[in-house]
Amino acid sequence: MSTSTVPTTHRTLLAPAPDMPVPPLWVESLWVIDWLALRLSPVYYGWGVPRGDGEAVITVPGLMCPDAFMLEMHGWLRRVGYTPYHSGLIINADCPGRLAERLDKTVRQAVRDTGRPVRLVGHSLGGIIARRVAIDQPENVSQLIYLGTPLQAVQAHPRVLAAGVFLAAAGMFLSGRDCRCFTLDCRCGFTAAAAQELPASVRRAAIFTKSDGVVDWHNATEDRVRLNHEVGGTHVGLPYNPRAYRALGHILQDRRQAC
Numbered sequence: 001m002s003t004s005t006v007p008t009t010h011r012t013l014l015a016p017a018p019d020m021p022v023p024p025l026w027v028e029s030l031w032v033i034d035w036l037a038l039r040l041s042p043v044y045y046g047w048g049v050p051r052g053d054g055e056a057v058i059t060v061p062g063l064m065c066p067d068a069f070m071l072e073m074h075g076w077l078r079r080v081g082y083t084p085y086h087s088g089l090i091i092n093a094d095c096p097g098r099l100a101e102r103l104d105k106t107v108r109q110a111v112r113d114t115g116r117p118v119r120l121v122g123h124s125l126g127g128i129i130a131r132r133v134a135i136d137q138p139e140n141v142s143q144l145i146y147l148g149t150p151l152q153a154v155q156a157h158p159r160v161l162a163a164g165v166f167l168a169a170a171g172m173f174l175s176g177r178d179c180r181c182f183t184l185d186c187r188c189g190f191t192a193a194a195a196q197e198l199p200a201s202v203r204r205a206a207i208f209t210k211s212d213g214v215v216d217w218h219n220a221t222e223d224r225v226r227l228n229h230e231v232g233g234t235h236v237g238l239p240y241n242p243r244a245y246r247a248l249g250h251i252l253q254d255r256r257q258a259c
Contacts, residue, residue, distance in 0.1 A: 027213040027234065034237025035072075041242035044076065049249035052081030055119060055142075056110040057252070059087060059239075060103060062124030062148075066091040070123065073239050080249060085110050085118075092126060097190035100132045107133055107140050117142035119252060123239050124148050124215065128194055138199035145251055146206045147238040152219040205251045207244050209233050 038044050057077050059070035067086040077084040088106035089099050110118045117140050122130035127149025134141040198204060207229045208220040214235040221228045229251070231243035238244050 027211065028236045031234045031237030031240065034233045034242075035240040038072065038240045038242045038245065041245075043242045043246045043249070046076070046080045049080050049246065050253040052077075052252060054081065054083050054114065055116055056085055056114045057082045057119045057121060058085045058103070058106055058110060058130075060120060060122040060126030060130045061087065061089065061092050061239075062122075062126045064091070064093050065123070065126075070239050073121070073245070076245060082119075082252070083110075083114060087126070089126075089129075092129070095190070096125070096129055096132070096194075100129050100136075100190060103129055103133050104136060107137060111140045119143040119145065121145045121147065121248065122149060124150075124235065127151075131198065132190060132194040134198060134202050135193060135196050138201050141202055143203040143205075143252070144198065145204070145248065146208075146220070147244065148208055148212055148215055148220050148235045149206065150215045150219045151206060151222060203254070205229065205254075207231055207238065207247050207251075209235065209238065209241075 043049055059067075059073050059077075061067055061069045067089060070086065074084040074086065085106055088102045090102075092099060107118055107120075120130040120134060120141055120143070122128070122144070124147070127144075127146035130144055130146075131149075134144045204222065205227050206220060206222045208217050209232050210217045210230060211232060212220065212235040229244075229247040231238070231241055231247055233241045233243070
């Protein structure tokens with residue numbers, strides 16, 4: 001499938017690479033298999049998963065998803081010994097800069113509640129929003145874990161791109177602000193801030209699937225190989241994937257720095 005050239009005056013962040021094969025988006029409808037597999041897996045009940053010690057873990061949903069989309073993971077984190085928090089975004093369908101401000105408040109509240117830095121687990125675009133907050137307040141964020149987040153280049157399936165651009169345009173119309181969300185001309189400062197290097201104090205890891213029908217999996221991995229964890233399954237189903245849960249449990253226990 002050919003892609004049209006985007007004018008440099010309004011370049012989009014959520015764009016497929018010119019040579020990126022467009023995966024069949026219908027494959028993502030199989031996410032329910034991930035959900036069923038989770039319910040049938042011992043990991044769902046915490047068996048064989050390292051226990052936490054009450055640290056706060058904030059889950060951040062992906063594009064167009066509400067906080068409730070991460071509800072299964074929220075309950076699981078509590079069962080294995082962590083203090084889970086929803087992101088406070090309500091739904092990830094607004095200017096990412098404003099969403100980052102909401103997550104920023106949730107992080108500060110969790111730190112006040114627990115007296116310790118928090119962990120952030122972000123699905124897809126939620127991982128980019130979490131990254132922005134980790135960059136802004138590294139003293140309050142000890143770890144950042146991505147689930148299918150486009151790290152190397154913010155690229156997505158063309159249909160997902162269209163939905164994201166539509167939501168951004170609708171948000172600008174309703175708010176009366178021209179934030180130019182999801183573009184390199186972003187006026188709220190989100191794009192430039194999220195592109196900065198993470199502080200060395202923030203541990204990080206990436207969970208990805210090569211059968212991702214939304215994000216090019218090559219872009220959903222970290223440069224350092226040991227930080228990457230392949231789990232299979234769908235992009236949409238990553239918050240329900242039992243292999244992702246098992247990987248997450250071990251990542252949360254890994255105290256090593258990224259280097």
